[in-house]
Amino acid sequence: MKLVKIYECLCDETRLRVLHVLAQGPLCVCHFQQILRAPQVKISKHLAYLRSRGLVVCERSGNWMVYALPAKPPRELRANLACLQDCTRENPVFRRDLARRRKFAPKFARTSPCGCAPAA
Amino acid sequence: MKLVKIYECLCDETRLRVLHVLAQGPLCVCHFQQILRAPQVKISKHLAYLRSRGLVVCERSGNWMVYALPAKPPRELRANLACLQDCTRENPVFRRDLARRRKFAPKFARTSPCGCAPAA
DNA sequence: ATACTATATTCCGTTTAAGGAATATAGTTC
DNA sequence: GAACTATATTCCTTAAACGGAATATAGTAT
Known part of the structure; x- marks a missing residue:
């Protein structure tokens, strides 16, 4: 995995936030929408961007697309994801x-595949 | 220092290489030209870019502009520079x-301010 | 002042990315 | 298959970045 490609993925705040919450486990698009309070197109496009560069993987589960960090990320990615967690620790x-x-976890859990679920 | 701004600086290979060699100590523009084998405009512009975002500082010394990493970089920058060193360790x-x-160090030392110097 | 060196800036064309509106696709439920 | 849900894609506009050629600037040396 090319280092520059990783950094290209990291230079957008939405994508940073996506990767950051993904560290806690898989999520579907509609969950990102609620967590980041961002419109569907935006989330979906950034996920496609990350996916095309191998920073996330995804799998369909019924109506939902479940996104996750790769199971065994290459060294450079692992290092940078760790660095990201470190750098965001105190960021509001x-x-x-x-x-x-x-907060949404229980609500997610009631409806959805990934051990998570959409709201109304 | 905004995290995204740091990553924007890191998503170009020339700038990565600049930051990487700078970890070993200050350099002038003409040294970067020789080390990276890149034209003057290119180096100069990328240094300006890095400088405008606070990733490098510089100081004039006669004809030369001596660039260096900031003396006391903010936490996020320090973490990412360390990560960069780590990720590039085995990159050709x-x-x-x-x-x-x-290799150029002695030649640099003969002519220039920063404990370094240009060639012919 | 002139010539010279090192570096910065401007101008240009090309590429890439971002966001949103609208639309398309895939799967589910009845 | 019609209605519905979740997600992806297309189209458009705008902004930013890259690289190189040419030119400008600042300092030095004679």
């Missing part, structure tokens, strides 16, 4: 995303 | 840059 935006993810 | 391109830097 990223912390708020995690808080929302936690 | 980056290793070759370091080799060239070492």
Whole structure:
């Protein structure tokens, strides 16, 4: 995996937030929408971008597409994801995303495949 | 320092190489030209880019502009520079840059301000 | 002042990315 | 198959970045 390609993926805030919350486990598109409070197109496109570069993988599960970090990421990716977690530890935006993810977890769990689920 | 801004700086190979060799100490533009084998405009522009985002600092010394990493970089920058060093350790391109830097060091030392110097 | 060196900036064409509106696709449910 | 849900893709506009050629600027040396 080319290092520059990784950094290209990291240079957009939405994608950073996506990768950051994904570290806690897989999610579907509609969950990202709620956690990041961003429109469907935006989320979907950024996920496609990340996917085309191998930073995330996905799998269909009924109506849902479940996105996750690759099971065995290459060294450079692992290092950078760890660095990202480290750098965001005290950042309000990223912390708020995690808080929302936690808050929504039960609601997600009721409806959806990934051990998560959409709202109404 | 905004995390995304850092990643924007890191998503170009020339800039990665610049930051990578800078970890070994300050250099002038003409040294980068020789180490990276890249034209003056290219080096100069990328250094300006890095400088405008605070990833490098510079100081004039006679005819030369001496570029260096900031003395006390913010946490996120320090973490990412360390990660970069880690990720490039086995990369031929980056290793070759370091080799060239070492090879040119005496020649640089003869002529220039930063404990380095241009060639002919 | 002139010539010279090192570096920065401007101008140009090309590529890439971003966001949103609208639309298409795939799967589910009845 | 019609209605519905979740997601992807297309089209469009705008903005940013890259590289190189040419030119400008700042400092040095004579």
